[in-house]
Amino acid sequence: MIDVLDYVMLFFLAATAIGIVRLRGLIAVVMLSGIYSLLAASLFVILDAPDVALTEAAVGVGAATVLMLGTVALTTREEKPVRFRPLPLVVVVVTGIVLIYGTLSLPPFGAADVPARLHVSPLYLAEGYEQTGVPNIVTAVLASYRGFDTLGEVVVIMAAGVGVIALLAGRRSGQGEKGE
Amino acid sequence: MTEDVVLRVITKQLIPYILLFALYVQFHGDFGPGGGFQAGVLFGAAFILYGMVFGVATVEQLFSTSVFRIGIAAGVLLYSAVGLAGLMLAGNFLDYNVLAAYPKEGQHIGIMVIEFGVGVTVAAVVVSAFYAFAQPKA
Numbered sequence: 001m002i003d004v005l006d007y008v009m010l011f012f013l014a015a016t017a018i019g020i021v022r023l024r025g026l027i028a029v030v031m032l033s034g035i036y037s038l039l040a041a042s043l044f045v046i047l048d049a050p051d052v053a054l055t056e057a058a059v060g061v062g063a064a065t066v067l068m069l070g071t072v073a074l075t076t077r078e079e080k081p082v083r084f085r086p087l088p089l090v091v092v093v094v095t096g097i098v099l100i101y102g103t104l105s106l107p108p109f110g111a112a113d114v115p116a117r118l119h120v121s122p123l124y125l126a127e128g129y130e131q132t133g134v135p136n137i138v139t140a141v142l143a144s145y146r147g148f149d150t151l152g153e154v155v156v157i158m159a160a161g162v163g164v165i166a167l168l169a170g171r172r173s174g175q176g177e178k179g180e
Numbered sequence: 181m182t183e184d185v186v187l188r189v190i191t192k193q194l195i196p197y198i199l200l201f202a203l204y205v206q207f208h209g210d211f212g213p214g215g216g217f218q219a220g221v222l223f224g225a226a227f228i229l230y231g232m233v234f235g236v237a238t239v240e241q242l243f244s245t246s247v248f249r250i251g252i253a254a255g256v257l258l259y260s261a262v263g264l265a266g267l268m269l270a271g272n273f274l275d276y277n278v279l280a281a282y283p284k285e286g287q288h289i290g291i292m293v294i295e296f297g298v299g300v301t302v303a304a305v306v307v308s309a310f311y312a313f314a315q316p317k318a
Contacts, residue, residue, distance in 0.1 A: 054214060054218045063224065066228050071313065133285075139295075143294055151274065154298050158256050
């Protein structure tokens with residue numbers, strides 16, 4: 001039953017992606033990318049990753065959609081028609097085939113005896129609650145064991161925000177000068 | 181900004197719940213799914229929704245652009261301060277065990293404060309970006 005749900009979600013993900021590529025109206029593209037994020041969030045819930053799903057739903061569906069609508073309002077609502085060129089298509093198809101070929105030698109989904117699950121994960125799962133007192137192991141790893149990484153993430157978000165503000169503040173003064 | 185009565189009324193009704201849910205996600209992240217990143221975006225989303233329906237100028241009367249710009253740095257500084265506090269108390273950088281008398285209590289305080297720092301920065305970045313996009317073309 002869950003497998004069927006997986007395939008339905010993946011089918012809709014692919015259909016949405018094709019729709020995003022083919023549509024020329026950018027408002028519709030923004031809406032479709034929001035739907036894409038919502039489908040991805042649902043898929044994360046099916047995969048038992050509610051923390052990631054919550055982030056994807058809040059950032060991908062909410063914040064990113066609003067910011068992209070803002071971008072569309074500042075630029076244009078219609079994508080320029082692009083001349084068909086075969087080389088990018090060949091590159092994308094070849095890369096896709098190589099990636100799919102690569103997945104064939106991956107361990108089966110959820111396998112327990114793979115290096116990724118034998119390094120520090122058993123220690124975190126066994127002693128995480130003892131050492132941190134936090135029942136949600138995701139929070140324990142993110143905030144305590146990997147606190148330094150998370151500090152880096154927050155700095156990246158700060159840098160991104162400062163970058164957006166610097167870019168768009170320049171836009172205002174630049175246009176003001178032209179208008180005078 | 182919209183004159184639609186339904187949107188205006190529903191938005192006003194919804195915003196307290198969005199803010200409350202953001203706080204729940206923020207401070208219940210130890211026990212359920214959530215944490216600073218998710219809560220920050222939710223908190224920012226409430227401001228964005230209000231700004232979209234009632235106009236950015238109305239939100240800016242409450243919290244000006246500079247409040248959120250200070251928030252961007254304040255969250256990161258709060259997080260770093262917890263790290264430095266660990267160093268001051270003869271532990272390692274971001275070592276929460278030394279923050280209180282008992283290691284687990286220290287972990288609890290440390291995680292709570294750094295998650296709050298994350299939430300402040302994320303919310304401030306989201307709202308600042310919205311302000312930046314929504315400002316009228318001069």
